[in-house]
Amino acid sequence: MEFTRKKKKNSAFDIAVTVISLVLVAAVLYPLILVVSSSISDPVAAASGEVLLLPKGFTLEGYKRVFQDEHIMMGYANSLFYTIVGTLINLLVTIPAGYVMTKTEVPGTKFIMKLFLFTMYFSGGMVPAFLLMNSLGLYNTRWVLLILGAFSVYNCIICRSFFLGLPKELEEAAYIDGSSYIKTFMTIILPLSKALLGVMVLYFAVAHWNSYFNAMIYTYDANIQPLQLFLRRILILEKTSAEMMEAGGDEYAAQQQQVAALIKYAVIVVSSLPLMIIYPFLQKFFEKGVMIGSVKG
């Protein structure tokens, strides 16, 4: 009897969870399907709200324009470069820092940790950052997009929490055998930290891929700008018709708006595709590692 009652409770709960999950899936999936449908629909139909789920007025003109545009393909290559190299740099500075922060016997680590924490809440702002980058000669170079923001305090704390959870006995055994800190870190700690590395790669890679603001402020050479900046320009093109009229007249404004309407959905799909392809392969690590930073300090 008790067993039967327990089962009923569970199935009601299960139904509720299933329904909520389905609603959430629909809420997330619908915009994705809509963007893909709009990208292969007639742009005027898409903008008029006639495309609700399935495409209307099938056309691949948007994709054709995207792949013919040298700036978009160049932006794509730049985004891939910044994502790969930037993520490597992020890992190189953040993971070891997180490990060092676990070594409280090293003098100064507590003080340094407090300094790191301070920067999480207070910063110099955009103007000092710009003046610094400019004085270092990094303005309008690729390095400014790789070095600025390379060290993430938040992620360093996550790493530290993870490393604190590893058994100390492993390290002690390594030290007894004559291993140095660095060798211990490389040969024992890192191999045990695959879940952490997976999560960090995901966080950093997504941040790099989506970033456009630093590129907009610190670069003006189109050859080094990432894809998201071109996407942003296209998406705001429709809203600058008044300025375009002043610069080039009504036909120029109309022509720019038509181009923007035609390619904006295609650019969104093209720019989102790489991460959507890569994520399933990192799913395993993300699942294991997403809670690793849940208890800090």
Added chain:
Amino acid sequence: MRKKLLSALLATAMVVSVCACGNTEPANGSESETKQSEVESSVSTSQSTEVVEENDSLYPLVDEPITVTGVVIGEKEYKDIIVWDKVAEITGVNFEWITVDKEAINTFLSADWEFDFIHTRTLADTIVNDYGVLGGRFADYNDYLELMPNLQKTIEEYPEAKKAMTEINGEMYSLPYIEASATATQVRAYYRTDLLEKYDIPVPKTTEEFYEALKTYKEKNGTAGFSGASLRETQYWGPMLYAAFGTSVQPDFEDDGTGTVVYNRTSEQYKLYLEFMNRLYKEELIQQEYMTNDINVAIGLARSGDTVFYADEAHSLMPEDFADGEMHLSVMAPLTSEYSDDQEVLRQLIVSKGGMYLNAESENLEALVQALDIMYATEEVVEGSGLHGMSFCYGIEGVDYIKNDDGTYELVTPEGFDSFTAYQYGTLIVNNAGRATDLEGYITSTPGNAQARQIGFRDNIFPYACDASKVFPASFIKFTTDEQDVITTRYTDIQKHVTEMRDKFITGIVDIETGWDEYCKAIETMGIDEVLEVYQAAYDRWNQ
């Protein structure tokens, strides 16, 4: 293992496709190199070299070729621009271009200035003030006028051009852009003639007839015929409908005829205009989402025939959007009303800001200003080159545009480009600049959207445009720093309040009858009198 292999293959495929698939020729420029060589062959290098030798007192401007860097604020990248390459060929001054995003221009200017000039016409007044008037980093064109005879001649013909470009300190940091063409108007009340004919609706001549036309359209077509997509008061329908209710043509600041600056947003005429718009909105004769519809929605409504009276969405209507494949677009003449039988509307001044802000520390200023002077030439600077002021808007005469004897002109679109505009901006020129007055009174000979609109402007707007002296030069008058503070602290909030209340009055959220006095009082409390004093002082200086 399989998954790793698959992910590696996918990653490789992405990188390879990015490297290999990027077509280096843009969609609208696949023939640009061919076009450029055609231009060069039609005006051969040897010919221009011979002519240069004849005019060797003027061109080339330098003994050894130099390169100057121009900054463009925008989204596109500019390379091998035909007209500027032609300038380089004649003068020896080569041009290379940097594009800076609008959001990033402030940080760009705070870094080291490694450019020679800023091409952009829409540089913010605050930047001009900070770096020019206060910072002294822009060169003063007055110091180089002797080297610019074409500009001097233009200023003599259009004295308001120099006045408009002169800053509060008496210096001139930008050049004027002078355009007289068949589309030089801000008042644009477009409509589809086929839809009015379909329902036997006469073209309205009064506000009441306009109301009746919309009412009939709603009854017969079932939709709100007035898109209202761009109900801005300085362009399209706003200035026209406002002008129908009185003798004023500008709803903001205006000279009342005695030299006194008035603010019309609290005037009886403006109230009558809002009441009329509210009536249209209340009876659902205007698209109810007009404030939030974006341009593509408006285009869709125009193409489908849901709307019949348009703003800028009309620019996108093509012959193929009409049942018989022909353009049925026209422009409505100004309306009259029971309050005014005067059909006068706001005129667009032919002078506007032309950009070309010079870096005062550039080493190439003398050669650069002489090269820029070509933008104001009324005849080709070198015989056979086809290069003169018009080129900086329409390209080379005889190649890119042809003037016919019958009062028409033709724009030549090269192969590989969807339209002349696609060719014009980014391949032929950067943006409109200089003096483009040759096509005044000319209509394009190519049937289509542009021709329909130009005929409409010529027949129904230009004859009613007010005298240029009646246009309040709001964008040209200059303010002192203290005056600018008043505008920043007072007028910005007043503008926001006016815009908000305009929409509330039109949509009926606030009743005009009961809310008008409170609205006027609010504007007074916000300091409109102080703002008027500032504008009066600036206007008095302008008139001196």
